[in-house]
Amino acid sequence: MKTSERKHEPLLHIAAREPLPWHWNLLIRAAGILAALLLCALLTWVITEKNPIEFAVTVWHASFPANPAQFRISFWSMLHDLAILLMLSLAVTPAFRMRFWNIGAEGQTLVGCLLTAICMRSMAGNAPNWLIILCSTLGAIAAGAVWGVIPAVFKARFGTNETLFTLMMNYIAARLVAYFWVIWKGPRSALGMINGSEPVYQVGWLPQIGNEYLLNILIAAVCALLMCVYLYQSKHGFELSVVGESQKTASYLGIRVGWVTVRTMLLSGAICGLTGLMITAGHDHTIDEGIVRGRGFTAVMVSWLAKFNPLYMILASFLIVFLQHGAKDIASSNTININESFSEILIGIILFSIIGTEFFIRYRVRFRHHGAAQKGGLTHV
Amino acid sequence: MEKRVPAVRMIDITKTFGHVTANNHVNLEIYRGEILALLGENGSGKTTLMNMLSGIYYPDSGSIEVDGKPVVIDSPKTAFSLGIGMIHQHFKLVNVLTAAENIELGGKGRLRIRDAARKIDEICAQYGFEVDPNRKVYDMSVSEKQTVEIIKVLYRGADILILDEPTAVLTPQETEKLFKVLRNMRNNGKAIVIITHKMNEVLAISDRVAVLRKGEYVGDLETAETTASEMTNKMVGHAIKLNIDRPKPVNPQPRILVEGLTVRNSDGVLKLKDVSFEARSGEILGIAGIAGSGQKELLESIAGLQRVESGSIVYLDDDGTREELVGKAPLEIQHMGVHLSFVPEDRLGMGLVGSMNIADNMMLRTYREGPHLFTQRANPAKTAEQVVRDLEVVTPSIRTPVRQLSGGNVQKVLVGREIVSAPKVLLTAYAVRGLDINSSYTIYHLLNEQKQKGVAVIYVGEDLDVLIQLADRILVLCDGQVSGIVKGTKAKKKKLGRLMTTVGGKEDADEDK
Numbered sequence: 001m002k003t004s005e006r007k008h009e010p011l012l013h014i015a016a017r018e019p020l021p022w023h024w025n026l027l028i029r030a031a032g033i034l035a036a037l038l039l040c041a042l043l044t045w046v047i048t049e050k051n052p053i054e055f056a057v058t059v060w061h062a063s064f065p066a067n068p069a070q071f072r073i074s075f076w077s078m079l080h081d082l083a084i085l086l087m088l089s090l091a092v093t094p095a096f097r098m099r100f101w102n103i104g105a106e107g108q109t110l111v112g113c114l115l116t117a118i119c120m121r122s123m124a125g126n127a128p129n130w131l132i133i134l135c136s137t138l139g140a141i142a143a144g145a146v147w148g149v150i151p152a153v154f155k156a157r158f159g160t161n162e163t164l165f166t167l168m169m170n171y172i173a174a175r176l177v178a179y180f181w182v183i184w185k186g187p188r189s190a191l192g193m194i195n196g197s198e199p200v201y202q203v204g205w206l207p208q209i210g211n212e213y214l215l216n217i218l219i220a221a222v223c224a225l226l227m228c229v230y231l232y233q234s235k236h237g238f239e240l241s242v243v244g245e246s247q248k249t250a251s252y253l254g255i256r257v258g259w260v261t262v263r264t265m266l267l268s269g270a271i272c273g274l275t276g277l278m279i280t281a282g283h284d285h286t287i288d289e290g291i292v293r294g295r296g297f298t299a300v301m302v303s304w305l306a307k308f309n310p311l312y313m314i315l316a317s318f319l320i321v322f323l324q325h326g327a328k329d330i331a332s333s334n335t336i337n338i339n340e341s342f343s344e345i346l347i348g349i350i351l352f353s354i355i356g357t358e359f360f361i362r363y364r365v366r367f368r369h370h371g372a373a374q375k376g377g378l379t380h381v
Numbered sequence: 382m383e384k385r386v387p388a389v390r391m392i393d394i395t396k397t398f399g400h401v402t403a404n405n406h407v408n409l410e411i412y413r414g415e416i417l418a419l420l421g422e423n424g425s426g427k428t429t430l431m432n433m434l435s436g437i438y439y440p441d442s443g444s445i446e447v448d449g450k451p452v453v454i455d456s457p458k459t460a461f462s463l464g465i466g467m468i469h470q471h472f473k474l475v476n477v478l479t480a481a482e483n484i485e486l487g488g489k490g491r492l493r494i495r496d497a498a499r500k501i502d503e504i505c506a507q508y509g510f511e512v513d514p515n516r517k518v519y520d521m522s523v524s525e526k527q528t529v530e531i532i533k534v535l536y537r538g539a540d541i542l543i544l545d546e547p548t549a550v551l552t553p554q555e556t557e558k559l560f561k562v563l564r565n566m567r568n569n570g571k572a573i574v575i576i577t578h579k580m581n582e583v584l585a586i587s588d589r590v591a592v593l594r595k596g597e598y599v600g601d602l603e604t605a606e607t608t609a610s611e612m613t614n615k616m617v618g619h620a621i622k623l624n625i626d627r628p629k630p631v632n633p634q635p636r637i638l639v640e641g642l643t644v645r646n647s648d649g650v651l652k653l654k655d656v657s658f659e660a661r662s663g664e665i666l667g668i669a670g671i672a673g674s675g676q677k678e679l680l681e682s683i684a685g686l687q688r689v690e691s692g693s694i695v696y697l698d699d700d701g702t703r704e705e706l707v708g709k710a711p712l713e714i715q716h717m718g719v720h721l722s723f724v725p726e727d728r729l730g731m732g733l734v735g736s737m738n739i740a741d742n743m744m745l746r747t748y749r750e751g752p753h754l755f756t757q758r759a760n761p762a763k764t765a766e767q768v769v770r771d772l773e774v775v776t777p778s779i780r781t782p783v784r785q786l787s788g789g790n791v792q793k794v795l796v797g798r799e800i801v802s803a804p805k806v807l808l809t810a811y812a813v814r815g816l817d818i819n820s821s822y823t824i825y826h827l828l829n830e831q832k833q834k835g836v837a838v839i840y841v842g843e844d845l846d847v848l849i850q851l852a853d854r855i856l857v858l859c860d861g862q863v864s865g866i867v868k869g870t871k872a873k874k875k876k877l878g879r880l881m882t883t884v885g886g887k888e889d890a891d892e893d894k
Contacts, residue, residue: 233756234755235748245735252684
């Protein structure tokens with residue numbers, strides 16, 4: 001009878017596990033990434049017949065080049081991309097913590113860029129530089145906040161779906177920018193830099209400290225710290241978690257859910273607007289409808305990967321930016337000579353396996369066992 | 382008695398979850414033509430044991446025989462093929478489909494709704510169910526949904542039925558109806574297991590009782606030859622007193638005056654009509670009524686969570702000041718110095734935040750304190766320590782998310798928090814729902830303590846026996862109207878039951894003869 005039982009016992013047992021200690025968490029994640037890298041290497045070898053090691057070295061050098069002159073540019077530009085992605089992730093996070101699915105960071109950032117560009121263009125030559133920068137900053141923050149708060153007001157008043165609403169707002173923002181872009185560029189083929197030549201050279205640009213990247217990087221670092229405090233130490237942050245968990249509990253405690261929604265989206269939008277300023281006045285010095293490059297959406301993934309924790313977001317942003325830079329360099333490398341799509345596939349595999357490891361952190365999979373003495377690590381659900 | 386072959390024999394079953402042993406070498410026999418009550422406190426492993434029978438869990442060790450033959454139940458499907466069907470506490474129905482569609486769903490071959498409806502009618506007629514196969518599930522009451530679940534199991538040919546706490550969501554009348562059906566099924570030769578911890582139900586319905594304590598099988602008893610206290614002692618492991626204290630009210634003063642309260646819900650349905658009563662300090666006011674008679678709306682109106690159509694709710698402070706509560710937001714009511722503590726029906730859905738730890742849940746009430754933008758975390762942690770100690774909450778630490786605690790401990794955390802805020806009025810709804818005997822008595826004790834401190838306690842309950850023993854006065858609601866207010870010492874269960882079903886309580890006098 002015993003033997004027949006074994007034959008019939010299900011092959012796999014899947015059960016929820018109790019929360020793991022942090023080092024196990026880390027170990028499982030590391031194993032996931034390692035597995036992904038091995039799979040990537042295998043794919044590279046089988047499909048492209050290139051040497052995976054050479055591949056990996058190229059990816060690494062894209063962010064951390066061996067040549068010191070190259071290092072300055074590549075490393076800092078990688079950090080700068082990280083900063084922008086981090087800013088947008090920080091922006092969407094407070095809303096996400098209250099389960100308000102804001103996927104409109106792209107549009108909220110674009111209107112920030114637009115207001116900055118308007119200030120830079122219209123005020124150049126008519127006002128002192130500090131006033132232009134001040135107006136751009138306030139304008140960008142206000143524009144982003146307005147773009148964010150409109151869906152929030154509708155959600156609070158009429159219960160509209162915030163995901164669709166914020167998504168639609170992206171298209172409006174993009175068309176709006178496209179409109180101004182066409183007017184501004186005039187007969188030229190592209191807009192070029194705003195205030196990129198004398199007599200208004202660099203008017204309205206954010207000041208440079210150290211190099212062209214450092215100011216933005218510092219702003220992002222400060223924002224990350226402030227966001228940590230806001231989420232984990234402030235009364236607002238506490239309210240966010242309550243609303244996110246249960247609106248019924250929130251109203252039972254006297255929290256006005258509608259107001260919290262509006263307030264949070266004001267903040268979310270404002271940070272996006274500020275990021276817009278950082279892009280247009282701080283780094284790119286131009287504007288077009290694609291200037292945010294989809295990072296408003298990538299930020300959604302970063303925020304989720306980091307479980308809405310600002311500090312983990314730094315890691316998650318780094319991972320994504322690191323891989324993206326690597327992918328770009330592989331595409332332009334003469335020795336490897338393969339198009340960017342293949343490296344995008346590899347990025348996909350890596351991200352998938354990171355998300356996939358979540359399953360193994362929450363659940364325990366055990367094969368059919370022989371003998372009754374086996375001890376399990378599962379938890380009661 | 383001749384030797385019967387058990388329909389199911391569970392032999393030496395052990396199941397562990399991590400370091401928690403849910404079942405430890407349990408033996409159980411289930412017979413046809415018999416209703417077996419599986420009795421045990423929260424967390425004694427009743428549901429786990431039955432889940433192994435219905436193929437949801439797989440035992441770590443031990444074996445199962447059905448009709449004397451060893452079997453391996455590795456999935457719910459296998460369980461069904463052996464004729465074992467389980468009706469869970471949480472229904473698994475598709476809301477937008479009809480009863481017949483739900484029942485036919487997951488069956489073999491094509492969907493044959495019309496045939497199904499006919500067969501359902503046959504099953505209903507055979508056992509005395511009342512259900513319309515063509516009604517959508519979202520239109521159904523809880524008891525009707527349960528009926529659909531039971532028919533679903535029968536429809537698939539189960540003759541060994543397991544019901545997990547089926548009466549937890551039913552009114553006394555609905556429970557009686559369910560029991561009638563169960564008896565019909567037993568007489569038809571089916572084997573029935575009912576999981577419960579309500580003693581009176583065990584006595585009313587079962588033929589045999591099997592008792593589990595802390596995952597271990599304690600033994601079985603013939604229901605006819607046992608008493609409630611013997612079963613309780615077996616279940617708890619030591620003798621406990623089944624009487625609830627009712628200390629004399631201390632200097633009762635009017636605290637809450639409700640007058641002509643009329644309330645409509647968001648759909649415009651009249652939920653309370655012209656309700657008037659008085660709640661006094663140092664007294665427990667019980668509120669009885671069939672589920673959905675307006676209890677929830679009444680408490681929510683006082684707490685400021687419900688829009689009131691007309692009428693007034695006045696709060697009287699010790700110094701004689703009167704404050705009108707109607708039209709005030711919950712927060713305003715707190716700010717005014719009116720201390721309403723509200724233990725909502727839905728513990729995790731409304732009173733607590735499941736993913737937060739005990740300390741943070743304490744902070745839910747007090748986080749606004751302090752002048753600056755930041756939360757104070759030291760005091761809530763102290764409060765949490767105090768509640769855990771005073772109420773004997775079983776938890777690894779105060780940093781454990783409340784979702785991971787058992788039902789009784791969750792309830793203690795909630796009631797504890799409300800009591801710590803030193804209320805003048807304590808509103809509780811179904812404070813012991815789903816709790817085992819020990820936890821229930823802890824809660825009764827806490828409420829009595831509050832009463833003796835001069836708190837006006839309003840206790841909405843479903844167990845009439847408890848209401849009669851605990852409350853100083855009992856207000857009976859029927860269909861949103863007060864059908865009577867009875868003194869606790871003089872209340873009779875029969876009379877309360879009649880008031881619960883008599884709108885306005887007018888016909889009561891005639892029926893009394």
